[in-house]
Amino acid sequence: MHGARGALLVVLVAVIVFLAVPSALAQCELGVDRIRFGGQGVLTGPLADYGRQIQMGMQLAIEEINAAGGILGCQLEMRFLDSELAPAVGVRNARQLADWGAHFFVGTDSSGVAMALGPVLQELDIIQFFTHAATHRLTEELVYEQGIKQIVRVAAPIYQDAVGALVVKDMPEVKRWATIGADYEYGYVAWQMFKDLLKRHRPDVEFVAEAWAPFFTMDFTPHIASVMAANPDGIFVTPWGGEAVMVLRQALQMGVFDRIQVWWQSMGGSVDALEGLTREIQADQFKGKLWASARYIHNWPDTEMNRRFVEAFQNRWARLPNYSAESAYSSIYIAKAAVEKARSLETDAIIAALQDMVIETPAGVRVFRNEDHQFEYAVPAGRAMYDPGYPIAILGDLRVFDTSEYWRYPPFPPLD
Amino acid sequence: MSFQVLLYQGLVGLSSAMYLWLLSAGLTIVFGVLGVLNFAHGAFFMIGAYLAYTFYGILGFNLAVSIALSLVGTAVIGVLVERFLVKPIMHLDHAFQLLLTFGLVLIFDDLAKAIWGGVFMIPPMPRVFQGAVWILGTPFPIYNLFVIGAGVAVWLLLWLLFEKTWWGRIVRATAADPQMAAALGVDVKRLYTGVFALGVMLAALGGALGTPVRVVAPGMGSFMIVQAFIVTVLGGLGSLTGAFVGALLVGVLSSYGTLLFPTVELALIYLIMAVVLLVRPHGLFGRARA
Numbered sequence: 049m050h051g052a053r054g055a056l057l058v059v060l061v062a063v064i065v066f067l068a069v070p071s072a073l074a075q076c077e078l079g080v081d082r083i084r085f086g087g088q089g090v091l092t093g094p095l096a097d098y099g100r101q102i103q104m105g106m107q108l109a110i111e112e113i114n115a116a117g118g119i120l121g122c123q124l125e126m127r128f129l130d131s132e133l134a135p136a137v138g139v140r141n142a143r144q145l146a147d148w149g150a151h152f153f154v155g156t157d158s159s160g161v162a163m164a165l166g167p168v169l170q171e172l173d174i175i176q177f178f179t180h181a182a183t184h185r186l187t188e189e190l191v192y193e194q195g196i197k198q199i200v201r202v203a204a205p206i207y208q209d210a211v212g213a214l215v216v217k218d219m220p221e222v223k224r225w226a227t228i229g230a231d232y233e234y235g236y237v238a239w240q241m242f243k244d245l246l247k248r249h250r251p252d253v254e255f256v257a258e259a260w261a262p263f264f265t266m267d268f269t270p271h272i273a274s275v276m277a278a279n280p281d282g283i284f285v286t287p288w289g290g291e292a293v294m295v296l297r298q299a300l301q302m303g304v305f306d307r308i309q310v311w312w313q314s315m316g317g318s319v320d321a322l323e324g325l326t327r328e329i330q331a332d333q334f335k336g337k338l339w340a341s342a343r344y345i346h347n348w349p350d351t352e353m354n355r356r357f358v359e360a361f362q363n364r365w366a367r368l369p370n371y372s373a374e375s376a377y378s379s380i381y382i383a384k385a386a387v388e389k390a391r392s393l394e395t396d397a398i399i400a401a402l403q404d405m406v407i408e409t410p411a412g413v414r415v416f417r418n419e420d421h422q423f424e425y426a427v428p429a430g431r432a433m434y435d436p437g438y439p440i441a442i443l444g445d446l447r448v449f450d451t452s453e454y455w456r457y458p459p460f461p462p463l464d
Numbered sequence: 465m466s467f468q469v470l471l472y473q474g475l476v477g478l479s480s481a482m483y484l485w486l487l488s489a490g491l492t493i494v495f496g497v498l499g500v501l502n503f504a505h506g507a508f509f510m511i512g513a514y515l516a517y518t519f520y521g522i523l524g525f526n527l528a529v530s531i532a533l534s535l536v537g538t539a540v541i542g543v544l545v546e547r548f549l550v551k552p553i554m555h556l557d558h559a560f561q562l563l564l565t566f567g568l569v570l571i572f573d574d575l576a577k578a579i580w581g582g583v584f585m586i587p588p589m590p591r592v593f594q595g596a597v598w599i600l601g602t603p604f605p606i607y608n609l610f611v612i613g614a615g616v617a618v619w620l621l622l623w624l625l626f627e628k629t630w631w632g633r634i635v636r637a638t639a640a641d642p643q644m645a646a647a648l649g650v651d652v653k654r655l656y657t658g659v660f661a662l663g664v665m666l667a668a669l670g671g672a673l674g675t676p677v678r679v680v681a682p683g684m685g686s687f688m689i690v691q692a693f694i695v696t697v698l699g700g701l702g703s704l705t706g707a708f709v710g711a712l713l714v715g716v717l718s719s720y721g722t723l724l725f726p727t728v729e730l731a732l733i734y735l736i737m738a739v740v741l742l743v744r745p746h747g748l749f750g751r752a753r754a
Contacts, residue, residue, distance in 0.1 A: 091577070091582055092573065092577075092582075092682055093681050093682065093683040093684065094584045094679050094681045094684065096577075096582040096681060096683075097582065097583045100582050231730075259722050259723075259726050260722075260726050260727060260729070262730060263687075264683075264684075264686070264687035266674065266679075266684065266687070267479075267480045267483065267678070269476045269480060269608065270473065270476050270480060270718065270719035270722040270723070271722055273472060273473050273723070274719075274722045274723035274726065277472075277473070289584070290679040290681055293584070294677070294679055297586070297677060298605075298677055301589070301594075301595075301605035301607060301608070302605055303595075303596045303603030320583065320584070324584070324586045324679065
């Protein structure tokens with residue numbers, strides 16, 4: 049009796065496996081059980097919200113796509129790791145995610161991590177959609193010059209940090225500029241691009257002081273004091289995330305906003321920075337002098353797709369999306385469009401499908417640049433202000449410029 | 465560059481130095497008495513900040529009460545760590561201590577993330593500390609003056625504690641010769657626990673004092689602990705005076721470095737440390753351990 053029941057169980061299991069597995073595979077036209085997206089971003093320290101936002105953006109897109117039947121019948125799956133902003137950790141993560149079976153990578157906040165990943169992506173032959181790391185070298189050097197085709201950047205690159213120059217060029221009273229810079233490539237290049245663009249429009253401006261703060265700086269008062277010693281009219285600032293909040297709050301305590309005309313906070317339009325500064329912005333402590341850029345802001349563009357994305361994101365996570373969330377979300381949809389066109393997961397087929405792609409995303413229409421695998425789209429800059437219609441401070445008084453006014457194009461000239 | 469600018473930059477460096485001093489003081493006391501290199505000291509800096517944020521930013525207590533409660537809370541955690549984790553490995557080589565305490569850093573960082581989330585937190589500045597006073601023709605934050613005062617007060621209190629009290633004398637005697645102290649009836653184990661608790665409370669004070677002007681985030685102590693190690697090595701491991709002078713040197717010189725050599729400011733500190741160690745291998749105020 050016992051033996052008969054055992055045999056019956058084995059037959060039952062065999063039937064279930066026979067019915068279930070082939071049907072799952074049969075549903076997926078790509079012959080895989082799942083399409084796997086391996087993500088990574090910073091999940092530690094004052095910048096941790098960026099990694100978390102990448103994770104949330106990816107997950108929302110994957111849930112939406114799975115609910116609608118997946119990609120060519122294939123369900124999507126993700127795994128997310130902390131890059132710790134360390135190149136060695138980023139590379140280790142990539143290998144770990146490849147072992148897990150990732151078909152695509154998404155994410156990466158730091159330019160240093162991104163540059164270290166480039167050759168590894170080529171070796172693993174896995175495409176990564178970069179959602180935050182902004183260095184121009186990623187696309188200009190690694191893709192355009194070295195031909196690492198596995199790199200695709202969905203987020204706006206460091207060119208976006210120069211957009212402030214197009215706003216402040218029309219402020220004739222602001223002549224003396226200083227920087228409090230992030231002490232790594234991003235900070236130096238952003239300052240250089242800002243200076244170059246501003247000088248082109250305003251030969252009369254002077255650049256009078258620089259102070260550089262490494263990652264994880266908690267006390268910016270020496271940096272603020274040293275640039276204020278040069279009596280600048282405007283300060284261009286590149287530490288981001290929690291560090292942006294700290295430098296601004298410490299500047300307030302030092303009375304900086306009584307002595308300058310403009311504080312340009314690169315990427316200060318990010319949700320975490322605005323959340324952290326809402327109290328001060330609402331009380332007008334920055335006296336209308338705080339301007340910021342971003343790689344996407346939730347209140348622009350005024351399109352159905354953006355409204356739908358912001359609403360879905362808020363419903364899912366009870367937060368507003370920042371730019372790393374939007375670019376991660378859009379990355380998944382871009383991958384979906386490419387896979388559906390290529391009907392394959394092979395790198396060459398996906399890259400071919402991306403050629404000349406024009407795709408509507410929450411941030412607006414993105415256009416794929418074939419030469420360097422950079423998606424091009426415009427993002428406004430604006431003044432930090434409070435609007436009771438939003439739960440946190442926003443960028444208002446928005447200025448949108450055509451990307452041709454401040455982006456670099458191939459063949460890329462050397463930076464001064 | 466005017467003399468006023470240089471003086472002001474020094475004053476700014478002084479307030480930065482005080483956070484470093486508080487962190488380094490605990491580190492050097494624990495090493496000086498217990499002989500333990502506590503890499504997790506930065507994690508207690510973070511725990512102090514999180515607890516202060518919780519009492520002050522979430523539960524609405526006033527800042528002073530919140531800081532006091534955060535010190536007590538951190539001390540309790542410190543006692544548990546000392547009793548159950550540090551004590552069993554105290555007799556082992558420093559490499560084992562560093563390994564264990566580094567592991568604790570990762571555990572506490574992840575615990576903080578699990579409890580408070582990965583997003584940084586920002587409490588408001590108490591009204592009494594808002595604004596600035598004019599010093600040398602330039603506004604200087606009131607809160608930074610308070611931090612300088614608090615740092616100097618802690619130095620004074622620690623000096624009194626170790627030099628002028630019965631408990632301080634016992635601690636110094638035990639640090640010099642624990643076996644002799646035990647033979648004379650000192651409960652060395654309990655004393656070690658007390659000293660460890662004092663050390664982590666100093667770290668917590670550094671973290672808690674920063675909450676109104678910094679952000680509270682997982683991993684926030686990891687960057688600070690590297691600087692604190694520089695300070696303690698510079699001043700001499702185990703020397704309280706060395707930690708105070710070392711913190712002032714690092715804080716003030718890095719402030720001047722930011723002003724005068726902005727692109728090599730970080731290297732400047734390491735260079736000074738290297739020079740000091742070449743001339744005085746045990747640091748400015750340190751002595752070779754028997």
